[in-house]
Amino acid sequence: MFIPIHYRLLVSIDAIQEGLHLSKTGTQSLPRAFSSFSIQHRKQHPHGQPWWSECKALGVFFKQYCVCLTGQSHHSPELRIVLISGRDINGICSNKSATGNIILGKNVFDTNRRTAQSVARQQEVHGRQVTVVDTPSWWWHYPRENTSKLDQIEIQNSIYLCPPGPHAFLLVIPFDSSFSEINKTSLQEHLKLLPEGVFDRTIVVFTAFTLCSDENVETDIRRSPVLQWILQQCRGRTHVLCSYTQDSTQVITLFKKIEAMVAEDGGSNFCVDAASGNALREEMNVLAKAASERCDAAQTQRRKLKALIEGGKTPPTHLKLVMVGAQWSAKSSAGNTILRKQEFDVHHKRRTRTTQYCEIRHSMVAGRPVTVVDSPGWLYNYTLQDTSEMDKLEIQNSINMCPPGPHAVLLVIGLTSAFNASYQRAVQEHMSLFKDNIWKHTIVLFTRGDWLGVKTVEERIESEKGLQWLVEKCGNRYHVLDNMNSRDERQVEELLQKIEEMLAGNNNLYYESDLHSEIKLKDMKETGEKMAQRIRQTTERQSRMLRELFKGERPPVTDMGIVLIGRKESGKSMAGNRIFLTEIFEKAWLKKEFQDERKNKKCVKHQEHLYGVNITVVEAPGWDKDTTPSEELITEVQQSVSMCAPGPHAFLLVVPISKAFTEKDYKAAVMLLMPLGERVWRHCMVLFTWGDWLTSRPIEEHIAREGKPLQLLVERCWNRYHVISCNRFTDPFPVIELLQKIYDMTARNKGQCFTTDGQQKKTQILPWSARKSLTEEEWNRREEELVDRMLKAIANEPEVPTFPSVRTAGSIDPAYLPNMSGDVPSNFGGASDLLRKNLHVSQWLNTGGGTSEATSGFGSIGHPVSHLEDLDE
Structure with a gap:
């Protein structure tokens, strides 16, 4: 028999009236609440229920709901x-x-x-x-x-x-x-x-x-x-x-909000789901059992090796260890823990890269001499092909730091993130830099032992297939270090015991370094240093020559257009943010896992009035590594020119220092710019990002060692390059330095921006109105004068520069920036003077600031700060 709904509601009218009396705010979310109630009610009574019972339950619910809305509820028990x-x-x-x-x-x-x-x-x-x-x-x-x-x-x-x-x-x-x-x-x-x-x-x-x-x-x-x-x-x-x-009302209020939410639903x-819970508990039990079995196997293996030592296989008195691993795996901190003193720099507060060269340190540990070699790390999810040639060279060279070879290689793995497929691939490929028998001398050293909490390292190993592969590759040898508890001597003593046991089971006491490889690496380093010096000298001479040519020809700056071009994850967005001193471009970080999150295939444009200059920055879409740029991408690069009307003054080819630059990268850049014509290169500059990766290395050394593709790119850009770190937004000086280089490049281009219509156009950045009245004869005379000045500059140029090159990532180039240290005066004054007088950068540029001949400034680098996490602490 069908019973009308209004008859059902009458049964519980008292409850409803009471609820309405309590709720003076109405029933705005009542339909949703009734819907939730109806669903829950049907789940509890799948076969139906007498209508009067359903109505009574509905009335009780309505009363509870309204009471919760008014806060007059007796709280849930x-x-x-x-x-x-x-x-x-x-x-x-x-x-x-x-x-x-x-x-x-x-x-x-x-x-x-x-x-x-x-x-x-x-x-x-x-x-x-x-x-x-x-x-x-x-x-x-x-x-x-x-x-x-x-x-x-x-x-x-x-x-x-x-x-x-x-x-x-x-x-x-x-x-x-x-x-x-x-x-x-x-x-x-x-x-x-x-x-x-x-x-x-x-x-x-x-x-x-x-x-x-x-x-x-x-x-x-x-x-x-x-x-x-x-x-x-x-x-x-x-x-x-x-x-x-100690205000308890904040907790009481939270409880009321929870009760209202529960009533609403x-x-x-x-x-x-109870079944899912049972399955999860079974999975946890299986994992715990496998972990226990692994622990027992490791202990059994150690007892056998200890028996060999007791049988007369004496371990070496001086242990030599080499540490390899990914960047930010707490490798340097582990070295300090082992040596029981702060020997390796870890830069906890600066969050910058700490190890760029192989470093060797010594100490007395547990009554014996111990030598530890720290090597540069690779980005944990990057392949060997992604790693720069400089870092590959240093990682290989780590074995040669303690001849005739290390007794043990400690492969450092941080416990703060999963050892997923990309991490496993990176480890496997980077270990291929050594001979195959490297694994016989390798122990997996897990850092950040505090991350385990109450869990055991064996549980962690058994929970990830990649870790199981790695530990088995090392003969089930592993150890955990808690760098946060470096005073615990037992964890270091146990590690040294495990190394001795490994040596007892090996035929050779140490991993032999390859003499031929050592000589080859030494020759490569010397060749790279000579080439770096040659690049630096060439750049400095060109810079001084151009400054002499355009002395007195420095018109005012009002506008500047910049186009950022580079492959995905090169740091284009962060470079744009760095220029504007704020996060205006969307960042994709350096995480490969998120590279598909940013699917923007169009140019992005932002404009700001900064430093007294109207700055327009256009970021072109990036391309995937090892791929040929699509026609759509080439079209977008052409579109970027019109977005900087009447045309850009600079194309910044963004190259990350932290990654390898391959021949495919070079060909992709050339292909993108080819439709714009050969003269587009007169407006190009290489912008190196992630300057913190260099730390104290000169950028010229990176250019020299990275290989021919990068050298060709720099040469096509007329040896113009700049290095920045992408996240020190409060420090404008590296950006001012970059703008100065763009300004100088535009001066060389006779004050003209780049256009695609086949004609160079004068823009507001260099409005040289006086030139409009010059005749062809006068132009020729002026060019002859410039040539004469150029010849004089070359004649006065020394064969070898007498000033040192820029070597630190924290240095500031006095040739392009108002002097901060007071060592080399500029024509305008120091940077501190610039800030004290509250002058615009445009005023400094227009008065010939940065014309000191002390250095060229092309190899200078911004302050070394990165947004990447330093997981050592």
């Missing part, structure tokens, strides 16, 4: 909460564990170390039985494939630690955090570890060290489209928790 969050690349703490302590009112979660295992803690708080589950964090700037399998399992297991399931997820984000599309992608991928619908039960909790108002939070959200997207997924639910206040907890 139990709340179950799961904390989730990422880790910031800049070391900004999310305060996730501290948030759990604030909620429970006690320090039940350890905030002094990373949470490596999901942990549930329970406490009675404000009349409620509250359960909080703390989970491992992931790196905000990494995709899920870079998160270790152990962490992924623990995140999945979190929802099963508070049966029958959590009421709410709290996404903990530090107040004033910077969020990009990469962070958004990372969050989406990691939330897929949990059942669908997590966002529907999530509240974004902003943590702050000081009291923070809702207006501050709203301002922070307005600045970040990604935060706006996250809040949209969470239906706008936010809360602010201050770490340094039908009053039940988050749905948890």
